[in-house]
Amino acid sequence: WVDLHGLIISRLVIGAGPSGLMAAYWMARCGINARIIDKRETKIFVGHADGLRPRTLELFDSMGFQHRVLHEASESTEVNLWGPGDQGKLVRQALLDMTQADHSPYHNTRLSQGRIERFILDSIHENSDLRVERSVVTETLEYEEKLGLDPEAYPITVKLRTLSPEELNTPNSDKQNFETELTHEDLLQDDWDDLGQRGSHKEKVETVKAKYLIGCDGAHSWTRKQLEIPTEGSNTDHIWGVIDVIAISNFRKSKTIPHDQLRLTSTLADIRRVSVVTGTTGTILVIPRERGITRFYVPVQTCEAGTSDRFDRSIITPKMIKSRVQEIIAPYTFEFEVCDWWTVYQIGQRIATQVTRGDRIFLAGDAVHTHSPKMGLGMNMSLQDGFNLGWKVALAAAGTIKPETLKTYELERHPLAKMLIEFDRHWVNLFLDVEPGEKDTKAESMAAMSAKFENFAHGWNVYYPASNIVSKSPEHGDAAIPQNFVPGERIHPFKLRNQADGCPQWTTRLLKSDGRFRILLLAGDVRDSIQKQRIETFTQALGSRSASGSPLLDRYTGIPGRFESPIDIFTIHCSPWKEVEFFDFPEVLRPLSMSTGYAYDKIWCDDACIFDRYCDGTAYEKWGVDRALGTLVVIRPDQYIGWMGNIEDVEEMTRYFDGVLVRKPPVSEIPTVI
Ligand code: FAD
Structure with missing residues (x-):
C-alpha cells in the first residue's frame, strides 16, 4: 500500500456515470486541475439507460460528438398505443407524434448508456489529461464550514482508497447480469480497449484537499x-423487469381499425416501433434500440402494500419476464435467443431536500432524484445537471466567474427535479393496472400527458428563474426585443450560413461549449446605411472605456490557459448572403490572429442555402427578431439566454457581465514575476 497525504486539487468529482462525466467534461474543457474517481473497475458497456432527448443531443452537438451518437443510435418520433379492442383483442389505438420537427434538429434517440459515456470520455481525453481513476472509493469526507467562506481556501478533505482485487471480485448486481460474459463481438473496438485496462491500478490510500466537490455517485x-x-x-x-433482446416476434399492425395512418403503415413491424401495449394482464413498453435490439419494460410483480422492501429480486429470471411479455402481447408471438442485458427494478420516486452544502459541495443526477x-x-436529467453545474464550478475554480454564481445551480436545477418527480408520478400511474372500464381512455390519457409535458421532457423548456446569470427584466426602454427569446431558456436552434464560405451550420454546433459567454449581435439587414452605422457605433462602444473602466472585451479575467477573454462575439445578419462580404464587417467582429487567420467562423447569415433545405433563411422570423433593427443577446456558456437588449445597450450589457464575471485587477495590482 502507498499512503499519500495532502494532495491539493481544485475539485473532485465522485462518480463517473452520466452526471459525473458531464461535469468532468467542463473541467477538461476549461483546463481545471481536477480529479474524477469511480468505484467501478470499468465503465458500463451494455444495458442501463438508453433514451436521449433532443436537448441532450443539442448539448452533445455543442460538445462536438453528436454525430457519433447519431451514427450508432436508433431514432424514432412516434409512439404506438395498443390496447384491447371491442372483442378484447389487441388493436392499435393511436399513433402519437412525439416530436415537433421545427423545434430541434434532433429527436428521441436511443443508444446504450455505455456508448454515451464512451463519447464523453473521449471528449475529456481530447481536451486534457484528466482520466477517470477507477476502482477508487471514498472513505471519509470532512467539510470545514468556516473555510468555505474564503474563496481561496480548500475546505474539503476526502480520504480515497483503491479497492483490492478481492473487493473488486465481490459479486454485484451488474456482474450478476451479462457484463462478465462479454465477448469481443459484443463490443466496439474502443470499448474493448477500455475493458482491457482492468486491473492496471496500484493499491493506495490518499487524503485529498479540494476547493469543490461534486457528488455524482448515484441513487x-x-x-x-x-x-x-x-x-x-x-x-x-411495483416490481418491473427489463430485457434487451433480439426479439423474434410477429407483433405488427392491427387489421381491425380502419384508419388512414394505419393503412399507410401496414407493412411496419411494431416490435421495431416505440409501443405501449396494454394487454388483459398488464402494460408493457416496447423500445426498439441500436443493433437490432429491442428493450421491454415489463411489470413482473406487485407486492402487498409496504412489503416490497422485503421482496427477493433474485427470484425473477429472464424466462419469467419473457412469459409476461408473451402473455400481454398475445395473440402475437414473442421469443428470443439473444439477451444483451436484463435487470429487475422497483419503482421509487425520491428527491434530495438539498443539492449543496455551502456552495462548495454539490450533488447531481441520481444522487438528487430517482424515479x-x-x-x-x-440519464437526460443527470447529464443536464452535470452540464449546468460543471461550467459554473469550472469557471469559479478558474477565477473567471464570481463564486456567488454557484447559487444558481440549486435555483435552476432543483425545481426541475421536483417537476420530474411530479411528471413521473402521473406517467407511472398510466402503466399500472386500471379498472376494465378505464382501459379505453388510457390512450387518450397518455396522449394528453405527453402533450402536456413534452417540452419539459424533451428539455426544451427549463424555466430558469432570474439571477445574476439570467436577466429577466431588460433595463432598456423600447423596441426590438425578440418575441421568441426568453431569458433563462435555450436559444432555439437554426441553421445559418457562414459568411466566408457559405457553409450552413446549426447554431447548436456554432455555440461551442468551451466555457465562454457569447454576445450574439443580430445585426439585421446591413445593406441599410443606417443599420450599418448602428453596427459601427456598437463596435466602437465595445472598444471604448465605459463610465466604469476598461473596454468590455478587455475587462474580465479570462479562462487561464484557454481564452484571454471569457467573452466571444458572433454576428448574425439577415441580408442576402451574396450581397454582403465578410470584410464589410468591422475588424473587431472578425479579428485577425497570426496563428488562426481571420476569424471566419464569427460572421453568419440568415439566408437560404440552395444545397441544404434546413438552412432556409427563417431564423430571424422564428426567433421573432426585427429584420430591420436586429437585436443584442448574451448566451451563457451552456447556451441559455442570459440577457437581451438593443444594439445600443452596451452599458446595460456590461452591467450584466459585471454581475457575473470577475474584473481583471488594475495593472498596478498585477504582481511582477521576477
Ligand atoms: P449513475 O449512473 O448511477 O453513476 C454513479 C456512479 O458513481 C457509478 O459509476 C458508481 O460506480 C459511482 N459511485 C457510487 N458511489 C461511489 C463511491 N462511494 N465512490 C466512488 N464511486 C462511486 N435514463 C434516461 O434518461 N433514459 C433512459 O432510457 C433510462 N433508462 C433506464 C433503464 C434502466 C433499466 C435503468 C436502471 C435506468 C435508466 N435510466 C434512464 C436512468 C439512468 O440510468 C440514471 O438516471 C443515470 O445513470 C444517472 O446518472 P448518474 O451519473 O447520476 O448516476
Whole structure:
C-alpha cells in the first residue's frame, strides 16, 4: 500500500456515470486541475439507460460528438398505443407524434448508456489529461464550514482508497447480469480497449484537499449520506423487469381499425416501433434500440402494500419476464435467443431536500432524484445537471466567474427535479393496472400527458428563474426585443450560413461549449446605411472605456490557459448572403490572429442555402427578431439566454457581465514575476 497525504486539487468529482462525466467534461474543457474517481473497475458497456432527448443531443452537438451518437443510435418520433379492442383483442389505438420537427434538429434517440459515456470520455481525453481513476472509493469526507467562506481556501478533505482485487471480485448486481460474459463481438473496438485496462491500478490510500466537490455517485449517494441530506418520497410496491433482446416476434399492425395512418403503415413491424401495449394482464413498453435490439419494460410483480422492501429480486429470471411479455402481447408471438442485458427494478420516486452544502459541495443526477426509468429521463436529467453545474464550478475554480454564481445551480436545477418527480408520478400511474372500464381512455390519457409535458421532457423548456446569470427584466426602454427569446431558456436552434464560405451550420454546433459567454449581435439587414452605422457605433462602444473602466472585451479575467477573454462575439445578419462580404464587417467582429487567420467562423447569415433545405433563411422570423433593427443577446456558456437588449445597450450589457464575471485587477495590482 502507498499512503499519500495532502494532495491539493481544485475539485473532485465522485462518480463517473452520466452526471459525473458531464461535469468532468467542463473541467477538461476549461483546463481545471481536477480529479474524477469511480468505484467501478470499468465503465458500463451494455444495458442501463438508453433514451436521449433532443436537448441532450443539442448539448452533445455543442460538445462536438453528436454525430457519433447519431451514427450508432436508433431514432424514432412516434409512439404506438395498443390496447384491447371491442372483442378484447389487441388493436392499435393511436399513433402519437412525439416530436415537433421545427423545434430541434434532433429527436428521441436511443443508444446504450455505455456508448454515451464512451463519447464523453473521449471528449475529456481530447481536451486534457484528466482520466477517470477507477476502482477508487471514498472513505471519509470532512467539510470545514468556516473555510468555505474564503474563496481561496480548500475546505474539503476526502480520504480515497483503491479497492483490492478481492473487493473488486465481490459479486454485484451488474456482474450478476451479462457484463462478465462479454465477448469481443459484443463490443466496439474502443470499448474493448477500455475493458482491457482492468486491473492496471496500484493499491493506495490518499487524503485529498479540494476547493469543490461534486457528488455524482448515484441513487445511493455516499456523498449525500455524509452530508446527512435526507430524501423525500417513497418506493412503490411495483416490481418491473427489463430485457434487451433480439426479439423474434410477429407483433405488427392491427387489421381491425380502419384508419388512414394505419393503412399507410401496414407493412411496419411494431416490435421495431416505440409501443405501449396494454394487454388483459398488464402494460408493457416496447423500445426498439441500436443493433437490432429491442428493450421491454415489463411489470413482473406487485407486492402487498409496504412489503416490497422485503421482496427477493433474485427470484425473477429472464424466462419469467419473457412469459409476461408473451402473455400481454398475445395473440402475437414473442421469443428470443439473444439477451444483451436484463435487470429487475422497483419503482421509487425520491428527491434530495438539498443539492449543496455551502456552495462548495454539490450533488447531481441520481444522487438528487430517482424515479421510474420508463420515461427515459433519468440519464437526460443527470447529464443536464452535470452540464449546468460543471461550467459554473469550472469557471469559479478558474477565477473567471464570481463564486456567488454557484447559487444558481440549486435555483435552476432543483425545481426541475421536483417537476420530474411530479411528471413521473402521473406517467407511472398510466402503466399500472386500471379498472376494465378505464382501459379505453388510457390512450387518450397518455396522449394528453405527453402533450402536456413534452417540452419539459424533451428539455426544451427549463424555466430558469432570474439571477445574476439570467436577466429577466431588460433595463432598456423600447423596441426590438425578440418575441421568441426568453431569458433563462435555450436559444432555439437554426441553421445559418457562414459568411466566408457559405457553409450552413446549426447554431447548436456554432455555440461551442468551451466555457465562454457569447454576445450574439443580430445585426439585421446591413445593406441599410443606417443599420450599418448602428453596427459601427456598437463596435466602437465595445472598444471604448465605459463610465466604469476598461473596454468590455478587455475587462474580465479570462479562462487561464484557454481564452484571454471569457467573452466571444458572433454576428448574425439577415441580408442576402451574396450581397454582403465578410470584410464589410468591422475588424473587431472578425479579428485577425497570426496563428488562426481571420476569424471566419464569427460572421453568419440568415439566408437560404440552395444545397441544404434546413438552412432556409427563417431564423430571424422564428426567433421573432426585427429584420430591420436586429437585436443584442448574451448566451451563457451552456447556451441559455442570459440577457437581451438593443444594439445600443452596451452599458446595460456590461452591467450584466459585471454581475457575473470577475474584473481583471488594475495593472498596478498585477504582481511582477521576477
Ligand atoms: P449513475 O449512473 O448511477 O453513476 C454513479 C456512479 O458513481 C457509478 O459509476 C458508481 O460506480 C459511482 N459511485 C457510487 N458511489 C461511489 C463511491 N462511494 N465512490 C466512488 N464511486 C462511486 N435514463 C434516461 O434518461 N433514459 C433512459 O432510457 C433510462 N433508462 C433506464 C433503464 C434502466 C433499466 C435503468 C436502471 C435506468 C435508466 N435510466 C434512464 C436512468 C439512468 O440510468 C440514471 O438516471 C443515470 O445513470 C444517472 O446518472 P448518474 O451519473 O447520476 O448516476
